[in-house]
């Protein structure tokens with residue numbers, strides 16, 4: 001099925017670097033003077049058309065927020081359409097020492113792109129081209145504004161795909177995914193974004209370009225800046241192009257769903273899967289409280305999706321926790337063989353099988369239970385506090401049991417779900433409204449859950465990043481030596497501290 005490499009347009013020419021870029025002359029400030037927003041807008045407007053420099057209007061407020069609870073107001077938002085425009089903005093910002101907040105599609109859950117110190121929001125979502133596909137190297141080059149869904153659609157004709165698959169695959173940009181080192185439902189088998197990068201092209205404060213990595217699968221020429229930039233939350237540089245690793249699309253996918261008597265039984269079963277020989281491509285967990293909400297949300301359709309397992313979940317007893325999983329392979333027979341092996345293990349550990357299939361239509365029906373999850377939480381309240389701790393995969397049972405105890409200590413009931421195959425839990429508390437006085441207690445409980453995750457050898461955030469939301473908890477995991485080292489790394493990239501200031505560094 002392979003096709004020759006196609007070049008849709010000219011990608012970044014990494015040889016034509018810093019010296020060739022026409023940095024324009026800017027008016028100097030008087031000593032002690034700070035840059036007025038009007039001056040910044042005028043300087044940016046020397047190169048970028050005015051309709052893409054936004055300072056007011058109905059869409060302006062959105063540049064000050066993401067999907068977390070934090071909001072702020074920038075002085076100006078700039079929609080960059082070319083790499084040179086990004087370079088110009090970074091040159092202006094550095095020249096006048098003005099904060100710059102790189103932004104993708106604003107789906108972040110930790111406040112990463114929120115412009116807490118005002119200044120410039122630099123939106124890279126218009127840089128959304130698939131520049132080049134090289135099937136012979138299983139690679140492609142993309143602008144940061146493309147979503148994974150858009151990329152994988154375009155890669156279908158090459159029979160290739162990009163395996164990391166965040167649940168936000170249609171609402172998040174690849175630039176944002178790289179900045180957060182996004183994971184997702186396929187991480188258990190295929191890893192996170194960091195594992196799928198050949199190289200990055202980035203703009204530094206001041207406007208210089210830096211090209212990391214190479215197109216070779218193996219590359220140990222010096223420090224691995226690709227991995228450092230991946231997960232750096234827009235604090236080191238702005239990603240303007242990425243060269244991604246690809247795989248042939250697996251033709252067969254198997255899907256199955258199991259209900260367990262309680263959360264710990266499901267966690268124990270997940271641990272056994274991970275200790276076994278078959279690696280599922282997806283292994284997701286929904287606790288009994290979440291499942292109760294899903295059943296309510298599905299209403300009359302619950303029986304159709306869950307069959308007789310509905311009686312386990314919605315029966316008079318406490319209800320059941322769920323594991324949903326997928327396998328992938330070259331043939332249906334292979335995908336089914338993997339499922340059959342997992343089925344023997346899971347039913348042996350008390351799992352009640354709800355469905356097991358390699359048929360896509362049937363799988364979608366089973367998968368509804370997982371896809372209804374997010375809206376279902378609102379069965380228990382309007383306001384959501386949710387964080388994404390992760391623990392080593394041999395300590396899932398201890399975490400699940402410990403989390404229940406933390407909830408009891410604070411008089412709160414968790415909704416716990418997530419990518420259990422990666423040990424990554426989305427621990428969630430619902431409240432009646434944003435004025436609910438119990439929210440302060442909820443934040444304390446989240447702090448204690450972070451402590452629990454760290455005490456088990458895990459982390460305060462598996463995929464959403466520190467941003468603003470996790471900043472109060474960072475010291476639970478990183479000591480002052482570590483934080484100081486990160487500060488020194490940041491200042492090597494960004495000596496004036498203009499990139500994403502006011503967060504955790």
Ligand SMILES: Cc1cc2nc3c(=O)[nH]c(=O)nc-3n(C[C@H](O)[C@H](O)[C@H](O)COP(=O)(O)OP(=O)(O)OC[C@H]3O[C@@H](n4cnc5c(N)ncnc54)[C@H](O)[C@@H]3O)c2cc1C
Nearest residue numbers: 104105106107108112167168173175176177179183234239
């Ligand atoms: C419903 C829902 C489901 C989600 N599911 C998942 C999931 O499964 N896995 C997961 O990991 N996350 C998930 N997320 C979180 C979110 O989608 C990711 O963090 C995503 O990577 C953010 O991408 P974005 O383009 O929206 O970035 P933004 O929110 O715009 O920015 C996020 C961070 O990236 C930086 N940034 C953006 N673009 C650039 C750039 N070009 N160069 C440098 N830095 C940049 C910003 O400064 C900021 O720090 C989910 C969010 C929602 C709302």
